[in-house]
Amino acid sequence: MNKIIIAIDGYSSCGKSTMAKELANALGYIYVDTGAMYRCVTLYAIENGMFSGKSLDSDALEQRIDEIKISFCRDELSGKVLAVLNGRNVEKEIRSMSVSERVSNVAKQPYVRQRLVEQQQAMGRKKGIVMDGRDIGTTVFPDAELKIFVTASPEVRAQRRYLELLEKEGRADYEEILSNVKERDYIDSHRSVSPLKMANDAILLDNSNMSLDQQREWLIDKAKEVISLS
Numbered sequence: 001m002n003k004i005i006i007a008i009d010g011y012s013s014c015g016k017s018t019m020a021k022e023l024a025n026a027l028g029y030i031y032v033d034t035g036a037m038y039r040c041v042t043l044y045a046i047e048n049g050m051f052s053g054k055s056l057d058s059d060a061l062e063q064r065i066d067e068i069k070i071s072f073c074r075d076e077l078s079g080k081v082l083a084v085l086n087g088r089n090v091e092k093e094i095r096s097m098s099v100s101e102r103v104s105n106v107a108k109q110p111y112v113r114q115r116l117v118e119q120q121q122a123m124g125r126k127k128g129i130v131m132d133g134r135d136i137g138t139t140v141f142p143d144a145e146l147k148i149f150v151t152a153s154p155e156v157r158a159q160r161r162y163l164e165l166l167e168k169e170g171r172a173d174y175e176e177i178l179s180n181v182k183e184r185d186y187i188d189s190h191r192s193v194s195p196l197k198m199a200n201d202a203i204l205l206d207n208s209n210m211s212l213d214q215q216r217e218w219l220i221d222k223a224k225e226v227i228s229l230s
């Protein structure tokens with residue numbers, strides 16, 4: 001059967017990665033979380049003193065961009081995909097509030113996007129891939145056979161992120177998360193390079209009122225339909 005490229009784009013914290021991961025598993029495809037790649041670059045910048053508060057020393061990051069090596073590995077026990085930055089498992093660190101608050105500033109740098117987009121395109125060369133992000137259907141794979149654009153209200157997304165952080169870190173602040181979700185929406189959709197926007201040929205999925213099961217079923221049916229036609 002022909003393999004295709006599936007692009008899943010949309011706003012932050014609307015469950016894109018869960019959907020994309022489950023879909024990739026169901027189809028036996030590779031899953032790539034491109035947000036994790038922007039988060040890895042951000043963690044590198046934080047750990048190397050390139051941030052003063054939320055302000056990034058962009059020249060310093062550009063000079064050392066070649067030192068940043070990002071890959072993914074699968075955890076033997078849980079089966080989860082983990083982000084690896086320069087040989088170190090950073091899956092936990094890249095999900096912290098400190099990274100979330102700074103990542104939009106890193107993701108808007110043209111040299112960062114150029115590097116990461118090249119790596120993402122190389123990962124999809126053999127197809128059979130589900131990639132989630134913000135610009136996959138518009139910039140990384142404009143010819144992807146199936147493009148989904150996911151959205152949900154900021155409040156629903158903040159509540160989901162709140163529950164996730166509470167479980168992981170034992171504490172979370174809903175108002176802080178809501179304002180971070182809104183701030184990231186704004187920066188992501190207003191930056192000059194590859195702003196977050198729905199591709200003309202993408203299918204819109206608003207999952208504010210959908211259960212995970214409904215969403216999973218809808219998506220797998222859609223993907224199988226497109227694969228059978230390609």
Ligand code: DC
Nearest residue numbers: 012034035038103104107133134135
């Ligand atoms: O999906 P996420 O919340 O983990 O993404 C983290 C940040 O990275 C988010 O603010 C937008 C940015 N991003 C991007 O600009 N382009 C992508 N393809 C993926 C993420």
